[in-house]
Amino acid sequence: MRRLLIAHLLLVAAGFREQSRYRLAALGGLVANATFGLLKVAILFATVEAAGGELAGYDAATMSAYIWISQGMLGSVNLMGRVDIAERIRTGDVTVDFLRPLDVHTAMIAHELGRSLFSLLPRGVPSVLIGALLVGMATPDSPAAYALGAVSLLLAMVLSAATVYLVAAAGFWIVETRGVQLLYMVVAGFLAGLFVPLWLFPGWLQGIALATPFPAMLMFPTDILSGRTTGLDAVELVGAQLLWLTAVIAVGQLMTRRGRRHLEVQGG
Amino acid sequence: MAETLAGSHGWRTDLAAYRAVLGSRMKAQRSYRVSFAVDLASSLLVGVVELAEVWVLFRAVDRIGGLDLAQILLVFGLADLCFSLADLSFGHCDRMPSYVRTGTLDVLYLRPQPLLLQLITSDISLRRLARAVVGLTALVAGLVLTDVPWSAGAVLLLGVALVSGYVIFASSFVSAAGLQFFVINGAEMTNAYVYGGRYAASQPASVWGRPLKVVFGFFFPMAFTAYLPVVTLLGLPGSEWLPPWLGWCAPVAAVWSVLFAGLCWRAGVRHYQGGGG
Numbered sequence: 001m002r003r004l005l006i007a008h009l010l011l012v013a014a015g016f017r018e019q020s021r022y023r024l025a026a027l028g029g030l031v032a033n034a035t036f037g038l039l040k041v042a043i044l045f046a047t048v049e050a051a052g053g054e055l056a057g058y059d060a061a062t063m064s065a066y067i068w069i070s071q072g073m074l075g076s077v078n079l080m081g082r083v084d085i086a087e088r089i090r091t092g093d094v095t096v097d098f099l100r101p102l103d104v105h106t107a108m109i110a111h112e113l114g115r116s117l118f119s120l121l122p123r124g125v126p127s128v129l130i131g132a133l134l135v136g137m138a139t140p141d142s143p144a145a146y147a148l149g150a151v152s153l154l155l156a157m158v159l160s161a162a163t164v165y166l167v168a169a170a171g172f173w174i175v176e177t178r179g180v181q182l183l184y185m186v187v188a189g190f191l192a193g194l195f196v197p198l199w200l201f202p203g204w205l206q207g208i209a210l211a212t213p214f215p216a217m218l219m220f221p222t223d224i225l226s227g228r229t230t231g232l233d234a235v236e237l238v239g240a241q242l243l244w245l246t247a248v249i250a251v252g253q254l255m256t257r258r259g260r261r262h263l264e265v266q267g268g
Numbered sequence: 269m270a271e272t273l274a275g276s277h278g279w280r281t282d283l284a285a286y287r288a289v290l291g292s293r294m295k296a297q298r299s300y301r302v303s304f305a306v307d308l309a310s311s312l313l314v315g316v317v318e319l320a321e322v323w324v325l326f327r328a329v330d331r332i333g334g335l336d337l338a339q340i341l342l343v344f345g346l347a348d349l350c351f352s353l354a355d356l357s358f359g360h361c362d363r364m365p366s367y368v369r370t371g372t373l374d375v376l377y378l379r380p381q382p383l384l385l386q387l388i389t390s391d392i393s394l395r396r397l398a399r400a401v402v403g404l405t406a407l408v409a410g411l412v413l414t415d416v417p418w419s420a421g422a423v424l425l426l427g428v429a430l431v432s433g434y435v436i437f438a439s440s441f442v443s444a445a446g447l448q449f450f451v452i453n454g455a456e457m458t459n460a461y462v463y464g465g466r467y468a469a470s471q472p473a474s475v476w477g478r479p480l481k482v483v484f485g486f487f488f489p490m491a492f493t494a495y496l497p498v499v500t501l502l503g504l505p506g507s508e509w510l511p512p513w514l515g516w517c518a519p520v521a522a523v524w525s526v527l528f529a530g531l532c533w534r535a536g537v538r539h540y541q542g543g544g545g
Contacts, residue, residue: 024451024452025454025455025456027454028451028454028456028457028458028460029456031456031457031460032456032457032459032460032463032464034460035460035461035464036460036464036467038479038480039464039467039468039471039476039480039484042471042475042476042477042480043332043333043471043472043475044325045475046332046333046472046475047325047329047332050329050331050332051328051329055328055329056328176303179303179307179310182306182307182310183310183313186310186313186314186317187313187317190317190320190321195321196321196324196325200324200328201324202324202327
């Protein structure tokens with residue numbers, strides 16, 4: 001058990017180091033994040049103003065916090081659906097991974113978590129700083145909110161890796177997962193509340209979004225870290241994240257076991 | 269060899285060759301029926317989701333930046349139709365970094381045809397037509413729902429806006445491809461204005477502060493693709509730095525975009541020293 005834990009922690013560290021090599025890509029990501037962030041500030045501030053200074057619980061300061069925290073998380077949560085292991089499953093290279101004394105599923109999540117953690121440095125922190133310095137934003141009052149926010153952020157990163165794994169694992173059956181990945185990419189950002197906060201959606205659309213794991217990847221941690229959701233409500237959001245994570249990991253385990261038996265390696 | 273080819277057969281033969289290449293690309297895409305259907309459906313969904321983003325916001329309040337839902341529908345439709353048509357024909361310029369990495373680009377350099385023309389005709393994504401349908405629908409709905417004062421001038425303005433918008437977006441794909449020669453792996457840097465530009469184009473530019481107006485109003489002239497022509501068309505008041513008559517200047521913005529794209533592309537091609545190997 002202990003050895004298993006250490007092995008996974010080493011994978012997290014490896015992912016962290018790997019991501020640290022892509023400096024220019026990180027800078028490019030930050031430039032894109034900041035550009036979109038400034039455009040979102042313009043349109044969403046105008047919307048709050050048009051609503052008379054307050055809209056669905058957001059004023060200018062909390063809206064700014066929502067924008068810059070969610071932009072900053074973009075490098076760390078996977079809303080694109082693309083992941084390296086999908087290609088290994090398609091080509092059959094994953095058979096080599098199955099020979100290793102580690103669970104293919106959890107090892108992938110650990111590796112992705114490491115990459116996500118590193119991305120917080122060149123993309124997450126500067127994005128929030130740009131928002132705080134250039135625009136100004138709301139912050140939570142109590143230290144407990146920061147701690148809970150950090151837990152929520154960590155859960156969001158693990159959940160996004162675990163969910164993207166499901167997209168890749170579909171490849172055990174359908175070989176070419178590009179269509180599934182495309183579908184994931186199209187709906188994930190919107191339902192996660194990337195362009196418009198979930199709480200501005202009409203009721204029925206909110207219902208649809210909350211029936212998917214996407215809000216738990218972006219909206220929930222953003223709500224807690226911006227101080228919009230506090231106290232027991234915030235604990236409830238983290239609880240919802242835990243439930244989603246348990247469900248998604250259970251499905252992932254099942255798919256890995258069944259998929260391993262179903263896997264066809266073509267050519268050879 | 270380029271001269272001999274062009275000299276003996278003329279540009280008609282060249283054009284026929286490109287037509288044959290594009291024709292085969294289109295046929296190839298349609299022959300994998302299931303895959304093509306999935307592509308079309310997801311492409312349609314992209315358009316619908318983007319429209320939903322705008323709708324959700326304008327549903328929450330009456331007006332944003334002086335535009336109501338029907339008017340923003342017109343802006344969105346115009347911007348998205350132009351973008352998806354530009355994406356259809358120039359969108360695969362995005363793949364430039366992988367062409368460089370895999371050495372495909374070196375092959376294109378060897379052929380006796382202009383590099384950019386080869387890159388553009390190397391593929392055409394029919395699935396993006398589905399997205400253009402969403403843009404067209406929004407545009408028509410917007411035209412019906414707003415009280416457009418129809419006249420010959422209005423039709424001319426719309427036509428000029430459509431062509432200029434297409435040229436502006438297409439140019440942004442080309443300039444991005446040119447800059448890719450300098451920032452391999454930094455594709456997101458140019459995505460900031462290619463896709464950020466698409467996002468900006470479907471917004472009321474009146475909500476922007478001065479720095480954004482400089483960047484997306486004039487340097488990357490996204491305001492000229494939809495917002496300004498709509499303001500001119502409907503006789504709306506416009507905003508600071510963006511007076512209503514500017515809608516007629518979309519062709520000037522398009523010419524500037526082409527010049528900038530040409531500059532980036534030439535600089536990139538001259539800078540390139542081969543992919544090695």
